[in-house]
Amino acid sequence: MHELIYFESPGFAETSRFCLELSGLEWKNTVVDWDGYMQLKQQGELPWGVLPIIRTPNGVVAESNALLRYTGALAGLEPDDLFTRTKVDELVEVINGWREAFVPTFSIQDMDEKIAAREKLFSEDGKMDLAMKAISEVFEDSTTGWLANTETMTIADIKAFMDTFNLFSGEFDGVTAKMLANYPSLLAFHEKMSNEPKVKKYYDNDDKARWMYRPNAFADIGTSQHI
Ligand SMILES: N[C@@H](CCC(=O)N[C@@H](CS)C(=O)NCC(=O)O)C(=O)O
Numbered sequence: 462m463h464e465l466i467y468f469e470s471p472g473f474a475e476t477s478r479f480c481l482e483l484s485g486l487e488w489k490n491t492v493v494d495w496d497g498y499m500q501l502k503q504q505g506e507l508p509w510g511v512l513p514i515i516r517t518p519n520g521v522v523a524e525s526n527a528l529l530r531y532t533g534a535l536a537g538l539e540p541d542d543l544f545t546r547t548k549v550d551e552l553v554e555v556i557n558g559w560r561e562a563f564v565p566t567f568s569i570q571d572m573d574e575k576i577a578a579r580e581k582l583f584s585e586d587g588k589m590d591l592a593m594k595a596i597s598e599v600f601e602d603s604t605t606g607w608l609a610n611t612e613t614m615t616i617a618d619i620k621a622f623m624d625t626f627n628l629f630s631g632e633f634d635g636v637t638a639k640m641l642a643n644y645p646s647l648l649a650f651h652e653k654m655s656n657e658p659k660v661k662k663y664y665d666n667d668d669k670a671r672w673m674y675r676p677n678a679f680a681d682i683g684t685s686q687h688i
Pocket residue numbers: 472473510511512513523524525526
């Protein structure tokens with residue numbers, strides 16, 4: 462039995478939750494609040510002091526990208542061919558890189574300053590703008606429609622979809638769904654992923670915190686220019 466432990470939000474665990482579900486294995490989704498997190502930390506149950514973790518039959522594993530590779534393998538979403546798998550990993554790491562630009566804004570206390578910092582990241586040629594354009598280009602260049610040019614969906618597609626559109630969920634002050642109008646190819650990728658049968662089925666529920674993963678989630682944003 463596998464047990465994934467994380468906060469309620471999609472955050473760092475959404476990709477692994479999805480892969481565990483897809484794996485068909487029996488697994489438990491344990492949701493904790495801050496106190497629950499602190500308790501686990503104090504008990505020394507977190508290898509690196511942070512969540513998510515997965516308790517596996519062989520022991521605890523941590524770090525969201527490692528969890529994605531592990532659960533992705535369980536779900537059959539890791540290519541067998543070493544080169545292809547490495548190209549998939551390459552994308553997973555590049556997509557993960559957005560955090561390096563975005564995460565520092567979390568610690569800005571003043572709300573106006575925080576919003577301004579995020580708007581700057583998404584303004585033309587800002588780091589997040591370039592990241593969104595980079596993912597768009599990868600999608601445009603793919604001949605199969607999957608980011609790593611594979612015949613079927615891989616963990617790179619799942620990572621790109623779940624991490625990217627989480628940004629536009631409204632949970633992050635200063636980042637609005639409207640900003641997505643600057644990235645038509647990213648919206649085309651959203652349409653492909655949200656309509657992928659397994660993804661569509663997974664989000665076919667009333668969970669309000671996960672609206673951004675459903676088909677047509679961003680249908681009403683209109684067209685916009687850079688702020
Ligand atoms: N590199 C870790 C980062 C995980 C991380 O930052 N987790 C946050 C929750 S989103 C956390 O546990 N924060 C608690 C804290 O900062 O004390 C990963 O990819 O799993």
